[in-house]
Amino acid sequence: MANKLIKFPTNFTKSSKNPHYPPSLLRFMTTSKRVQDRSQQKRVHALEIAVEKNKIASKILFLLELLKHEPEQIIPIRSLDQHRRQLNLPKPHKLSDFIRKSPKLFELYKDQRGTTWVGLTKKGEELIEEEERLIAENEETALEHVTRLLMMSVEKVLPLDKIAHFRRDLGLPYDFRKNWVHKYPDCFRVFKNEDDVEFLKLVSWNPSWSVTEVEKKIMGITKAENHVPGMLSLPFPMKFPPDYKKVYRYAGQIENFQKREYLSPYADAKELKAGSVEFDKRAIAVMHEVLSFMNEKRLVTDHLTHFRREFVMPQKLMRILLKHFGIFYVSERGKRFSVFLTEAYEGSELIEKCPLVVWKEKVFSLTGYRGRKKKIETFDDLDGFDDNDLFESDSEDENTIRVDQSFKEDDTMSDVEYESIPRFSEMDIGEVQKAYKET
Incomplete structure (x- = not known):
């Protein structure tokens, strides 16, 4: 409870009566609150930055992986057109403009027939080799998870x-x-x-x-050769936002929730009754455990919902993620929601970074960003931020295929405009009391 604080959801409206969202989307929301309304009012600035960085890096990682599996690690640029969806690169954006933004990783050139090709720079090849080595070194950890x-x-x-x-x-x-x-x-x-x-x-x-990650952290268990999973009453680590000044008023409700028993994610859950307090709290434990396995302690939420049946979790999984904002944080940046394990982050940074995360950040730092700056007043203005600036051409001659030599060492994606993402003042705290009373 002494951790730094994170923002949590408030000011929701009835989603089931909103005509702007299709039933397929509403299924993943709470029945009485909209993620979008919560997000527009009360977002965690630092974690939204982490999502924005990942949106950009994921495009580059996809292209690196695509080239990695080509026989000569080169591909005609026209062949990339079939991968626009994975790159999140809608027309009329040009693939060549996107690739020119990262001259330290990718090269463009034309052959004698006039076909434009994209390949890897020497640095790009080195990064691919480094990732393969790190994945091999991570094998035992991956096996366990x-x-x-x-x-x-x-x-x-x-x-x-x-x-x-x-x-x-x-x-x-x-x-x-x-x-x-x-x-x-x-x-x-x-x-x-x-x-x-x-x-x-x-x-x-x-x-x-x-043995769950919570048991390891709180009880200090390292080896348990004869461990039998059963009922637990261990508190989940929680973080709330720095501007949440009145958490002490509801400390009693939070403490009661934390003391409530729940079934270990590794125990047999077949007899649990859906909708019961025990059922829902076990779901929190499962989600906490799954997120703990992930390199970046976050996932897109539909990857969790895919496992509802296998992990015996409630159908309205999003509702639980939103209610327990001290344990999880949900961002709806981009086309897919992301969920964070809040204890794992300090600001926008992971507290503990595995070598594969460090490698990803290295790739990110070499990704060029020279797009025209634009004033961003709200989160809505960010919707096209990375796409437009990564894909718009800097060249007057659209037929010129070359690496832009004007790229400077400090012109990298690490310069994402942090201050363009708005901050919010002290929050309305009525939602925290209601969430813990309902649980």
Whole structure:
């Protein structure tokens, strides 16, 4: 409770009566509050910056990975057109303009037939080799986390396609479905169902891996060879925003919630009744555990919702994420919502960074940003911020294909305009009391 504070949701409106959102989207929201209304009023400035950085870096990482798996690590630029959705690069933005923004990583040139190609610079090649080495070094950690995901699942089975959603977050190799999963027959095995869908099935239970991250942190458990998961009453680490001055008024409700017992994510949850207090609090424990496994302690929320059935979590998962804002923070920057484990962040930075996160930040620092600055008054103005500035051409001659030599050492993506994202003053705190009374 002595941690620094993070902003939490307030000032919601009835989403079920709002005609502007389709039913498919409303299913992932609380039935009585809209994420968008909460976000426009009370956002966590630092964590929104982290989301904005990731939006830009993900485009570059996708292109690096695409080139990595080309035979000569080069590709005709016209072939990239089929990947516009993954790059989040809608027309009429030009692919060549996007690539020119990162001359330290990518090169553009024309062959004798006039075909434009994109390839990697020497630095880009070195970064790919470095990532492969780090993934190999991360293999034992990835093995543990994949096994623990299987241990938390109600049937001890997970579809390989769903695990693939976590591939980069867990530090798994690109081809893990073909090779990696077969290297550990003592932990799990691959099988296909009658529809030819591949699944990963737990082979052996590891008691020492059934200790939750909360137990390790609070109780200091390091080895537990005979551990049997059961009921827990351990508090979840929480952070609230710095401008939340009146948290002490509701300390009693928060303390009661924290003391309430819940079933370990690794214990059998088949008998839990959906909608019960025990059911919902176990869901919080599952989400906390899953996020703890991820390299950046965050995920897009639909990756969590994909596992509702396997992990025995409630259908209205977003409602729980929003209610327990001291444990989680939900951002709706971009087209997909992201959820953070708030304890893992200090401002916009991870407190503990694994080597793969450090590598990603290195890639980010080499990504060019020279777009025209524009005044951004609100979060809505940020919707096209990175796309427009990354993709708009700086060249008067659109047919010129060359690396822009005017790129300067300090012209990097680390210069995202932090102050362009607005801050908010002290918040309305009525929501925190209501959330803990309802829980």
